[in-house]
Amino acid sequence: MEQFTTIAEQRAWSRAHQREGKTIAFVPTMGALHAGHLSLIAQAKAAADVVVASIFVNPTQFDNPEDLAAYPRALPADLAMLTAAGVDAVYLPTVGEMYPDGYCTFIEMVGPLTDKLCAVARPGHFRGVCTVVAKLFGAVTPDIAIFGEKDLQQVLIISRMAADLNLPVEVRVGATLRDPDGMAMSSRNARLSPASREKALGLPRGLELANQAFKEGERTGMKLIEIVAGELLVHEGVELDYCDLVKLAGFKEIEHADDACVLAAAVFVDGVRLIDHVHLGSESLPVVIE
Ligand code: PAF
Numbered sequence: 001m002e003q004f005t006t007i008a009e010q011r012a013w014s015r016a017h018q019r020e021g022k023t024i025a026f027v028p029t030m031g032a033l034h035a036g037h038l039s040l041i042a043q044a045k046a047a048a049d050v051v052v053a054s055i056f057v058n059p060t061q062f063d064n065p066e067d068l069a070a071y072p073r074a075l076p077a078d079l080a081m082l083t084a085a086g087v088d089a090v091y092l093p094t095v096g097e098m099y100p101d102g103y104c105t106f107i108e109m110v111g112p113l114t115d116k117l118c119a120v121a122r123p124g125h126f127r128g129v130c131t132v133v134a135k136l137f138g139a140v141t142p143d144i145a146i147f148g149e150k151d152l153q154q155v156l157i158i159s160r161m162a163a164d165l166n167l168p169v170e171v172r173v174g175a176t177l178r179d180p181d182g183m184a185m186s187s188r189n190a191r192l193s194p195a196s197r198e199k200a201l202g203l204p205r206g207l208e209l210a211n212q213a214f215k216e217g218e219r220t221g222m223k224l225i226e227i228v229a230g231e232l233l234v235h236e237g238v239e240l241d242y243c244d245l246v247k248l249a250g251f252k253e254i255e256h257a258d259d260a261c262v263l264a265a266a267v268f269v270d271g272v273r274l275i276d277h278v279h280l281g282s283e284s285l286p287v288v289i290e
Pocket of ligand 1: 028029030056058061129132133151154
C-alpha cells in the first residue's frame, strides 16, 4: 500500500492511474478504524479498479477542542488494517498540508440539511466536514466516494454539496454495521468503558423499541421520542443531545411519523458523544455482523 502525505503526491498517483483508464473509489476516514470502515473499503473495492483511503482527524469539524484532543488515534493498527484489506493507497495529510498559514476558504451549506440535528448541536461541524471533504476530493480526485450511513446527515450533506458544486464524483452510502449487542460501530465507541457502553446500549435499544411501537401503530413523534429517552435517561452520566423525527424527503422535522422517516438521536454517555438513527418501519436495525 502506497502512503502519501502531500496533496501533490496523492494527486500525481491518482492522475497516473486515471490516465491508464483506471477508476478510483475513495473512503475518507478519521482513523481508529473498525469493521464498519472495512465494509466501506470492501464496497469500494467492488466498485472501482483502485481504492484510496484517507486518515485525517480534521480539526475544523470539531466545535470542542477537548473532543478533538480525545478523538481516538490508532495509526499503526489502521495502516495494518488497510493493508490487509487491500487498499492501494492511503492519504495521510498533516494539518499544515490541509490548512497552511493564511488558509481562509470554507464551504458553508444553508437550508434544511444544515438547520437541525447535528448541525444545531455542533455549530460549525458541517462547515468543517464540507470543507475537508471537498479538499480531500481535490487531492484524491476519486470517481466514487463512499460514506457510512451511520452519519446519515453527513452523507446527505456531502451528496448535496457534490451535486451543488458540480464535483465530478459519485457519492455512495455504505450500510451501518452493528456489534452483536446492537451498538452501531463507531470510532468513538473505543472511548467507552464497559459500564459506559452498557448505558450507551440504551440508544440502539430505544430506537429499536420506538421502531417496534411505530410498527404497532404509534405515529406521535413525542411518544416515539419518549421511548428513546426512557431507555437512556434512567442512567447517571447520560444526556440526550437531541432526538428528532425527520422526513427524508425535504429533510423536514415532523410531528407525526410516516413510512419514509427517520428517528435520529445524539447522546452524551459519560462525556462521549454518540449518534444513531432508525428508519421507522424497517424490519430491524440495518446489517448486523457477528
Ligand atoms: O465521517 C468521518 O470520519 C469524517 O467526518 C470525514 C467524512 C472523514 C471528514 O473528516
